[in-house]
Amino acid sequence: MTDLLVVLAMAAVTYGCRVLFLVHPGRTPSGRLGLFLERFPLALFVALAAATLLLPEESVDPVPGYAALGGAVAGGLLTRRSLPGVLAGGIAAYWLARWLIG
Amino acid sequence: MLGHPSFRRGLRDGAVLFVAVGGIGVAYGVLGVQAGLAAWLVVLASALVVSGAAQFAWVSLVGVGAAPTLVAVSGLALRHIPMSARVASLVGPRPLRVRLALAWVLVDETFGLTVAAARRGEPDLVAYKAAVDLLLFSGWVAGSAVGVVLGAQFDPAAWGAEVFFAVLFVGLAAPLVRSRWDLLVVAAAIGATFAATMLPPAWRITAAAAAAAAVGAVLPDD
Numbered sequence: 001m002t003d004l005l006v007v008l009a010m011a012a013v014t015y016g017c018r019v020l021f022l023v024h025p026g027r028t029p030s031g032r033l034g035l036f037l038e039r040f041p042l043a044l045f046v047a048l049a050a051a052t053l054l055l056p057e058e059s060v061d062p063v064p065g066y067a068a069l070g071g072a073v074a075g076g077l078l079t080r081r082s083l084p085g086v087l088a089g090g091i092a093a094y095w096l097a098r099w100l101i102g
Numbered sequence: 103m104l105g106h107p108s109f110r111r112g113l114r115d116g117a118v119l120f121v122a123v124g125g126i127g128v129a130y131g132v133l134g135v136q137a138g139l140a141a142w143l144v145v146l147a148s149a150l151v152v153s154g155a156a157q158f159a160w161v162s163l164v165g166v167g168a169a170p171t172l173v174a175v176s177g178l179a180l181r182h183i184p185m186s187a188r189v190a191s192l193v194g195p196r197p198l199r200v201r202l203a204l205a206w207v208l209v210d211e212t213f214g215l216t217v218a219a220a221r222r223g224e225p226d227l228v229a230y231k232a233a234v235d236l237l238l239f240s241g242w243v244a245g246s247a248v249g250v251v252l253g254a255q256f257d258p259a260a261w262g263a264e265v266f267f268a269v270l271f272v273g274l275a276a277p278l279v280r281s282r283w284d285l286l287v288v289a290a291a292i293g294a295t296f297a298a299t300m301l302p303p304a305w306r307i308t309a310a311a312a313a314a315a316a317v318g319a320v321l322p323d324d
Contacts, residue, residue: 003143006168010160010175011150017179019205021187023198032319037191039287039318040184041217044311045275046291047298048210051307052268054292055299068265072272081276083118083215090269094262 067097108226112233115219119211120237122270124245126154130161131249137164141250148246152207152239153178154267159304174304181308184315185213192220193227200228207235214274221277283321290314 053065068090075089076082127148134144139161147157159174185208193204216231224230279285291314298306298313 002168003139003164004146006160006171007143007147007150009168009172010147010153010156013172013176014151014153014156014179014182015205017182018186018208019202020183021190022201022205022208024190035321035323036315036319037184037188038323039284039321040311040315041188041214042275042278042284042287043291043294043314043318044181044210044307045214045271045278046288047295047307047310047314049268049271049275050292050295051310052265053272055295064262065265065268068269069272072269076273076276081279083115083270083273083276086273086276087118087122087266087269090272091262091266094265094269098262 061101063101064094064097068094071096106226106229108224108229109233111219111224112215112230113237115215115230116212116234116237119215119234120241122241122266123154123211123238124241124248126267127242127245128249128252130154130157131246132252133158133161133249134246135250135253137161139164144250145243145246148243149239152209152242154209154242155307174302176304178304178308181210181311182208189213189216189231192216193231196228204228204231204235207239209238211270211274212238214271214278218274218277283318283323286321287314287318290317 049069053069054062056062056065071093072086072090074093076086078089079085130148131144134147134157135141144161147160151157153175155178156175159178160171163171163174186205189204189208190201193201196204212231212234215234216227219230220227275288279288291310294310294313295306298310301309
């Protein structure tokens with residue numbers, strides 16, 4: 001029962017944050033706040049990727065993560081930054097590095 | 103809706119999310135049952151919370167108590183507030199039921215594709231996001247269900263599930279880099295991610311992203 005309540009609370013907190021501005025349409029932020037929101041997605045995705053690829057847990061060999069990052073960037077450059085191209089490059093480089101390391 | 107061009111483009115772009123997020127869902131499902139949670143609850147959480155980060159935090163904190171879990175989840179959920187504001191400004195005035203539905207699967211990946219679609223002039227962002235949401239949601243829930251069935255027979259780390267997720271975020275960030283100023287935001291985000299290791303784990307990503315976006319807010323918009 002406690003676990004179910006935790007799940008419901010998690011859902012309420014998460015959905016509450018997601019719906020906050022959507023229930024107040026027409027309040028389009030401008031100026032510095034507008035620029036902050038404009039650049040937040042880029043900052044978020046880079047932080048999410050860097051946290052895993054550049055700062056792996058101590059028990060994890062960092063080289064495959066670095067290779068994945070390099071492969072992803074190369075894949076993006078070769079395919080005009082397409083998502084499948086980035087994924088293919090990153091995953092291929094990751095597995096190649098793991099295979100080479102053994 | 104199914105024949106709408108924007109919806110079809112959303113299905114096309116979201117297909118990769120179905121596979122990628124489905125794979126992460128398998129890892130989450132495996133870890134959930136390995137942590138001792140009921141299989142039905144692990145899958146129900148995927149349908150109700152729809153947040154990989156929050157659910158992985160929950161699974162890793164099983165046994166610690168409800169309060170630390172909710173603090174961690176709150177820290178992770180804060181990053182959805184700027185997303186909510188951005189999507190609200192992109193879709194404009196819409197009926198309340200549509201806006202409530204748009205918020206349900208407002209996650210990093212659907213947000214990234216929606217922003218990218220808006221930048222290339224997608225005519226109906228609601229139809230586009232509905233398709234992307236549908237694929238991510240079904241991939242996430244189905245993956246979670248497969249994971250709880252596989253249970254202890256499977257080691258997600260062995261096939262690099264975490265790296266797959268990270269590479270996906272590189273792919274979502276790539277089209278958002280349009281100027282040299284955006285490259286400075288990238289550098290700031292990497293630096294802030296390193297600096298944020300001083301903070302509790304649940305707050306690191308939100309703090310790093312907010313700091314880098316704050317740097318971006320004082321840079322020129324071109």
